[in-house]
Amino acid sequence: MAAKKSQQFDPVETLNAIEEKFEMFQILNEEGEIVNPDADPKLSDEDLQELMRRMVYTRILDQRSISLNRQGRLGFYAPTAGQEASQLASHFALEKEDYILPGYRDVPQLIWHGWPLHQAFLFSRGHFMGNQMADDLNVLPPQIIIGAQFIQAAGVALGIQKRKKEAVAVTYTGDGGSSQGDFYEGINFAGAFRAPAIFIVQNNQYAISTPRELQTSAKTIAQKAVAAGIPGVLVDGMDPLAVYAVTRDARERAIKGEGPTMIETMCYRYGPHTMAGDDPTRYRTSDIDSEWEKKDPLVRFRKYLEAKNLWNEEKENEVIEQAKEEIKAAIKQADAAPKQKVTDLLGLMYEEVPFNVQEQLDIYKAKESK
Amino acid sequence: MAQLTMIQAITDALKTEMKNDENVLVFGEDVGNNGGVFRATEGLQKEFGEDRVFDTPLAESGIGGLAIGLALQGYRPVPEIQFFGFVYEVMDSISGQMARMRFRSGGSLNSPVTIRSPFGGGVHTPEMHADSLEGLMTSQPGLKVVIPSTPYDAKGLLISAIRDNDPVIFLEHMKLYRSFRQEVPEEEYTIPLGKADVKREGKDLTIITYGAMVQESIKAAEELEKEDYSVEVIDLRTVQPLDIETIIASVEKTGRAMVVQEAQKQAGIAANVVAEITDRAILSLDAPVLRVTAPDSIFPFSQAEQVWLPNAKDIVETAKKVLTF
Numbered sequence: 217m218a219a220k221k222s223q224q225f226d227p228v229e230t231l232n233a234i235e236e237k238f239e240m241f242q243i244l245n246e247e248g249e250i251v252n253p254d255a256d257p258k259l260s261d262e263d264l265q266e267l268m269r270r271m272v273y274t275r276i277l278d279q280r281s282i283s284l285n286r287q288g289r290l291g292f293y294a295p296t297a298g299q300e301a302s303q304l305a306s307h308f309a310l311e312k313e314d315y316i317l318p319g320y321r322d323v324p325q326l327i328w329h330g331w332p333l334h335q336a337f338l339f340s341r342g343h344f345m346g347n348q349m350a351d352d353l354n355v356l357p358p359q360i361i362i363g364a365q366f367i368q369a370a371g372v373a374l375g376i377q378k379r380k381k382e383a384v385a386v387t388y389t390g391d392g393g394s395s396q397g398d399f400y401e402g403i404n405f406a407g408a409f410r411a412p413a414i415f416i417v418q419n420n421q422y423a424i425s426t427p428r429e430l431q432t433s434a435k436t437i438a439q440k441a442v443a444a445g446i447p448g449v450l451v452d453g454m455d456p457l458a459v460y461a462v463t464r465d466a467r468e469r470a471i472k473g474e475g476p477t478m479i480e481t482m483c484y485r486y487g488p489h490t491m492a493g494d495d496p497t498r499y500r501t502s503d504i505d506s507e508w509e510k511k512d513p514l515v516r517f518r519k520y521l522e523a524k525n526l527w528n529e530e531k532e533n534e535v536i537e538q539a540k541e542e543i544k545a546a547i548k549q550a551d552a553a554p555k556q557k558v559t560d561l562l563g564l565m566y567e568e569v570p571f572n573v574q575e576q577l578d579i580y581k582a583k584e585s586k
Numbered sequence: 587m588a589q590l591t592m593i594q595a596i597t598d599a600l601k602t603e604m605k606n607d608e609n610v611l612v613f614g615e616d617v618g619n620n621g622g623v624f625r626a627t628e629g630l631q632k633e634f635g636e637d638r639v640f641d642t643p644l645a646e647s648g649i650g651g652l653a654i655g656l657a658l659q660g661y662r663p664v665p666e667i668q669f670f671g672f673v674y675e676v677m678d679s680i681s682g683q684m685a686r687m688r689f690r691s692g693g694s695l696n697s698p699v700t701i702r703s704p705f706g707g708g709v710h711t712p713e714m715h716a717d718s719l720e721g722l723m724t725s726q727p728g729l730k731v732v733i734p735s736t737p738y739d740a741k742g743l744l745i746s747a748i749r750d751n752d753p754v755i756f757l758e759h760m761k762l763y764r765s766f767r768q769e770v771p772e773e774e775y776t777i778p779l780g781k782a783d784v785k786r787e788g789k790d791l792t793i794i795t796y797g798a799m800v801q802e803s804i805k806a807a808e809e810l811e812k813e814d815y816s817v818e819v820i821d822l823r824t825v826q827p828l829d830i831e832t833i834i835a836s837v838e839k840t841g842r843a844m845v846v847q848e849a850q851k852q853a854g855i856a857a858n859v860v861a862e863i864t865d866r867a868i869l870s871l872d873a874p875v876l877r878v879t880a881p882d883s884i885f886p887f888s889q890a891e892q893v894w895l896p897n898a899k900d901i902v903e904t905a906k907k908v909l910t911f
Contacts, residue, residue, distance in 0.1 A: 367650065
C-alpha cells in the first residue's frame, strides 16, 4: 500500500527548493548600472579608482605575460583575462593579515598582496627564488595539485582561530577543483571547527576543456556548501562590486567567529587554460566567447566610474604605461637571478643536511666548480 | 624510572613535548576523549585541553592538510593516522606537500609535522589496517622516517621527531605496543634521528634490521650463539636517512651481513641497505649480503599472518647460509 505522499519527506522537492535558492547575486550590471542599490558596498571614490587601476594593470600584465611566454621569456603561465573581478575584487576585500592559499591561476592576488612581480616571473620560469616568500607576506606559493589548497586553508584558518588573530584564510580554486575530495574535506573541516576561512571557486566554465556541466549534477557549485553546513554564495564573477561585497561579508562573519563561507564566482577565462599548448577552439565557440566578453568586468566598471567622473582615458593610459614599465623592470630583475645549481636544490631539502644529501652535495660542488 | 610498554613511552613523550612547547598540537581520529584506538593519546585531552588535543572529522587527507596549515601558523602538529594502511588517502599531503614545503618555497617555509601511525602486522587486524609501507615513505626525498623498536627508543626518538623542523613519519609497530616493558626515564631525553643502535655486539655476522624484526633478530642471534656464532644486531631506528657509518663500520668488522625486514622483498629498505653495503664495503665482504623479508604478496588476511611474517627461525636459516658461504 503506497503511503500518502503529502505526509512524506520528498527528497526531490527538497533538492529543487534548495537549488532554486541559489540565485546569482549582482550589484553592477553589464551596462555599468547599479541594479541592487541596497547591497552597494559604498566604496570610497579612491577605493573605486584603486580597484579599477588594479584590474587594468592586471589585464596588461596578462597580455604582456602571454607575449613574453610566446617569446620564450616566461615559462608556465595560466592566463587571467576575464577573471579580474573574481580575483581582484575578492582580494580587495582582504587585509594584509589575511592568508592567501592560491591556485596556479591566482598570481594577481598574490602580487597585490605583496608578492614582487619579478618573483612571479621567476615562479613562471621555474626558479626556486620565485617562491621565497618574505616573512610578513601571508601567502603560499601557487598550488599545483588541484584542491590541496582547500584542506590546507582549513588548517591555516584553524591556526588563526587558535592564535586569536583578527584574520582569515582565503583560498581559490576553479569549477574543476570543486569535484576533488579535498574540496569537500576542506570546507567540511573548516565548517566543523568554525574556522575563519573563505573558499572561493572561480567557475570559469571549463576545467581545461571539460565543461562545468560534466563536473557535477548540482545546479550550482555554491550549493555544495549546504552539505558542509556552511553558507554558500553564488555571485556574478564579472561584477567587481558584487564580488567585493560578498567577500567582505564572508570576512566579517569569519572574524566574528561565525565560521567559513564558500563563494562561487561565475566568470570566464578568455584565454587558454595555460600557454602550454591548450587550444580553446577545440571546446568553445567564438559565440560563447563573445557572449562572455559582453559581461567583461573592466568594461562595466569603466562605464560605472566614467559616469561618476572617476575614470577617463588619460587615467587608463597612465596605468597601462605604468604597468608596462614595471613589467619591463621586473623581467630585467628576473633575468638577473643567478642560475640554479644542483647544490642549491640539495641544500633546500632539510634544515640539517643528512648523510646521503651531504655526499651528493660534495659531488656536485666539485662538478660545479669545474 | 618506570617500567613502561612502548605505547606508554609514546604517551609519555607526547606529554613531555606538550608540556615543553605550547605549539605542539595532537589531533586525528578518536585521539581526544577516547585517547586513540590504541590509547596512545590517553589522558592528553584531559591534561592539555580540547584546544591542543582534538578529534577531527574522519578524513585522512583533511588531517594532512590541517597539519600543513597549522604548521604555517607556527604550530608543531603531531597528527595520528589511525592505521598506516590508510595512508594512501593522505599521500598528497605527505609526499606532494609537506615533503616539498621547504624545497619549493626556497627555504622560506617548512613543515615541522610529525605523523604518528601504527603499522606492521601480527596482531590480527582486519584487512588493509596492517601493512609495512615504510619503503613507500623512504622513496620520497624531504621526509624522515623513524621506526622505534623499544620503549626507551620510542620516547627519545619521538621527542626528537617533534622537535625536528622537517616532516617526520613516525611508525609504531602494533605488535611492539604492549609486547614488553623496559626502564624508561621519567625525565626528558632525546635520541638523534638518523642514528642506528647496535642492539647486540658480535664479530661473525652483522644483521641490519628495524621495527619488530629487531626482537626476532636478537632471538636468532641467541640461537646462533649456541653454535658459537657471534652475531651483531643493528637496529636502524631511522630508515630515512640511513646511518651508513654504523652499518659500514660493523660490516667491515664482521665481513658478513644480512638485512631483515618485515616488509615484502620488492624494493624497500633492505634492498637499499644491501646496495649501500656493496657500494661501500664490497672488498670487506666474505659472503653475499642476503635478505630475510616477507614474500611479495599483498599483506595477508589475519589468519595467514603467522605463516607469512618472517621470524627468528627464518633469520637463523639465512644467517647460516651467510656464515657458511
